[in-house]
Amino acid sequence: MLAKTNSFALNGVKGFKIDIEIDINAGLPSYDMVGLPDTAIKESRERIRSAIKNSGFLYPVKKITINLAPADLKKEGPVFDLAIAVGILAASEQVPVYSYKDYIILGELSLDGSVRHINGILPTMIAGLENGYTKYIIPKSNENEASYLEKAECYAVSNLREVVEFLSGKLNLQPTLRNEYRIDNTINKYQLDFSEVKGQVLAKRALEIAVSGGHNILMIGPPGAGKTMLAKCVPTIMPNMTFDEAIEVTKIHSIAGILDPMQGIVKTRPFRSPHHTATVPSLTGGGSNAKPGEISLAHNGVLFLDEMPEYSRKTLETLRQPLEDGSVIISRSKISLEYPCQFMLIASMNPCPCGNFGSSNPCKCTPNEIHRYVNKLSGPLLDRIDLQVELDSVSYDDLCVKEKAEPSSVIKKRVEVAREIQRERFKGTGVHTNSEMTNAMIEEYCAISKSDEEILGIAFDQLHLSARANNRILKVARTIADLYESKDIKTEYLVEAVQYRSIDRKYWE
DSSP states (O other): OEEEEEEEEEETTEEEEEEEEEEEESSSOEEEEESSBOHHHHTHHHHHHHHHHHTTOOOOOSEEEEEEESTTSOBOSSTTHHHHHHHHHHHTTSSOTTTTTTEEEOOEEOTTSBEEOOSOHHHHHHHHHHTTOOEEEEEGGGHHHHTTOTTOEEEEESBHHHHHHHHTTSSOOOOOOOOOOOOOOOOOTTOOOGGGOOSOHHHHHHHHHHHHHTOOEEEEOOTTSSHHHHHHHGGGTSOOOOHHHHHHHHHHHHHHTOOOTTTOSOOSOOEEOOOTTOOHHHHHEETTTTEEOHHHHTTTSEEEETTGGGSOHHHHHTTHHHHHHSEEEEEOSSOEEEEEOOOEEEEEEOSSSSSOTTSSSOOOOOHHHHHHHHTTSOHHHHHTOOEEEEOOOOOHHHHHOOSOOOOHHHHHHHHHHHHHHHHHHTTTTTOOSGGGOOHHHHHHHOOOOHHHHHHHHHHHHHTTOOHHHHHHHHHHHHHHHHHTTOSSOOHHHHHHHHHTTTTHHHHHO
8 A cells, every 4th residue: 555744854054855664565574665765764664564553553564665755855854753653554554544634744763663853854844834824743842943833733742652643633632832032132152241341441332333233343352351252242132133134044054953952942142153173174164064154153143253364264265255255055965055144253362372562571482483373264255244343451540440340231232223223224125234234235324425526535544455355344334324223324433443453554564
């Protein structure tokens, strides 16, 4: 007898439907699977057989043929276990015919018949909804994650017997209750606040501008100046994620297998800080299963590279295309995937190997050592960093100040006002922040006076700027104007934006 069940597979963050066809005929007992299954799917034979027997059902001792269609697309992972088991039971007339036709069945089986947690349930269900499928049978442990999708009718199960009894009408399962997305302001991973940072007024100002417009920023300063602490304070002033942004982030984290199943959704903006020994695949994504890397896990959040020159030159250069496009394409011999990575880059570095160049402490490095150190950052990569700010060592007088600095909550309010202005400005365009503006948008929203054009022209020549750097100065100036809720870019805003590029030549010439 022939049975057909429905499931879905993922290609990056996008899903495609899989038709699982099970044919059981008389003949020598065998189990054949076709349709480009990977090793994890091929090994499902023993899991499914044990799960069926240990759930109290009969495993057919016949010739079993399973086809995963479409046959030309590679399938990965154990997500099809449950759908195959239901198909075998249906083909052997232990599950009513057509009772399962309207359901997308997802889940991995244990030997005892229990249904295990799977990764990527959210993007899989979103793809199913886009294809018109509204009913899902999913693992109980994925229930919280699935509950945020409004139009999905989900039935969460703990074991194979529950599925069979539900499809046979013997068990009345209720659909999963929908969860409402609520912003959580209580999570602060590093328990830091800008009010705790002593001094560094210029750096705080630059970070406020960077967050307001989604700009990339590089902080240069001696050890102990507070670069790392400042970066870890950035999540406290970032605007809350909208539901759509949270869904985008959750999809990636779910595929990567790092989503908290109890939480079900990512409510705070990611802050990823990979070690300087990170490889290219770990940063951009890849490996045998082409999983998302750190830049994708930082989507809609922050990627912090501490001591940037300590990363390998090859690793850093892979950031150029993602910083420009907001997405990364991972190509392998048998697969090509695209992951979103619209992140804000915060980088820090010492001015030299010993860290004291330009500070009050004596520098022990030779000019050649300094040159080799700072030139690990290429010109094209620096071009993609909008703000460059220099930090001085914190003085003892700054440390002794008892009065608290401006708290993160106050700065965050200004940031949210600036972001709201940008949301209204770019509504319906697919652009969300000033850093994402196209050339046409720069001409429309970053117009400056003739006298300001002369100022920018002088800066362009003296600082040897590229066309990209020139555009980024205008974007930063637009963000500063938004912080002041000004429609026009005034001269002082433009001059301040230029200042954040002026240290470029100090170190790299």
